[in-house]
Amino acid sequence: MTSTTETTSVSEKPPAAGVRAGLFRDPFRYLMDAAARHDGLVRIGPALLNVYVVSHPDYIRRILVTNAANYPKGSMMAPFRTALGNGLVTSEGDYWKRQRRLMQPAFHSEQLQAMEAHIAGCVERAVERWRRAAAQGTPLDIMEEGTRLNVEIVLGTLFSTSLDVERAERLRALTSQVFAGLASKVWTFFVPDRLPLPGATAYRRAVAELDAEVYRIIAERRTAATRPRDLLGLLLDAEHADTGERMSDLQLRDEVFTLFMAGYETTATGTTWICYELARHPEIADAVAGELDRAGVRTLPAFAELSQLGYQRRVIDEAFRLHPAFPIWFRTAVDADILGSYRLPENAKIIVNPHITHRDPRFWEDPEAFDPDRFTPDRFDSARRHAYYPFGKGSRVCIGERLAVTITQMVVSALVRNFEFTIVEGFEVIPRYVVTCQPKGGLPLVLRER
């Protein structure tokens, strides 16, 4: 058995939320309610399942950083492996380490810089669409728009310009189906094994079709006369430092599939929640626009100018605090462990819960308030830093964080520089879990040119 440095001699069983009505109907709500009622570690569902929700920052640090070797992704990730195979999100151990080392350079700042024209071009085309919606007075669903925009951006960074619009749209549609299937599969640990899940056939078909499409793209690229320096190009050329080996088609398929799935929906979800908060706080949207004016940004900021936009960055950080795109993710404890005064049993299945950590009143003053200035250096001290992890923590932190933040800054700049916006009157925003956490039915905005 392993233990924390601050181990106490007492190690109690973690409290249990018990099985309540609603567990099977809406497991996500059930677990959020259970976690909010306890102080950072709670067992949920029937005892036999051995499932715990963790949100206390000290325990999170233990699981993701200081004792991460005891906490692989494990069996909770099984549903994801049916789509992502052994890609970076789902792989483990030495294999994961080698792949991460191989892929990391594709996310370095020089590579990001090379994507500047592509990202700016996608955002400019989106602004034209938004202008038309503003002129016609047609509400714009920013979740759908953000998805369309991020698919274009992420596909472009993965495959550069080699994909036509029709093919991109097909990939997007198939990916949405895969996401929807995954969202219901996540809860299979609550559901008896043989119970047929709704949509299982459609899910399998969507994975198979997406698979075929990704293999086709890889095959085309392998035989192409020239190779663009996009992510796929970098992955095709990447060699393991020790063996000189390159990735097989299967490895490439898993990584490309993973980057696409992990990349666009999260970023679109983030943009949507930022718009939600800005629409509810027009004075904050005005302050973001004022900062762009003062920085002399007329249309879109250049990447080099983004670091001057400190207030905008705090707005983004604050929206990611209240609405982490991935509100939960998973680990499995190999050995028993001590978390504070609790003893976590071996093989415990763990649901990591940033959504609750980010709203814990012990770490965040007035946690439900949207207050970007809580991220100023004097207020965002080490205790707060410890309790903030929208992109994860430790060695498995999001590889695409910098790319995601850059895209988000560009999109927020374009929106706020050009438009004022409000949520369509009477529209009720209800969060729903579909692997990411999104507003049910999207987020319809009414735009007016500034």
Ligand code: HEM
């Ligand atoms: C706002 C946008 C994003 C958010 C909130 C986000 C969040 C996260 C989180 C929380 C994790 C860690 C999960 C865990 O520890 O189990 C993660 C991992 C990952 N993310 Fe992101 N992500 C975003 C955008 C992106 C983008 C744009 C890409 C790539 C194109 C990407 C690719 C990945 C990959 C490959 C991993 C697995 C890393 C590893 O285990 O080595 N993400 N992301």
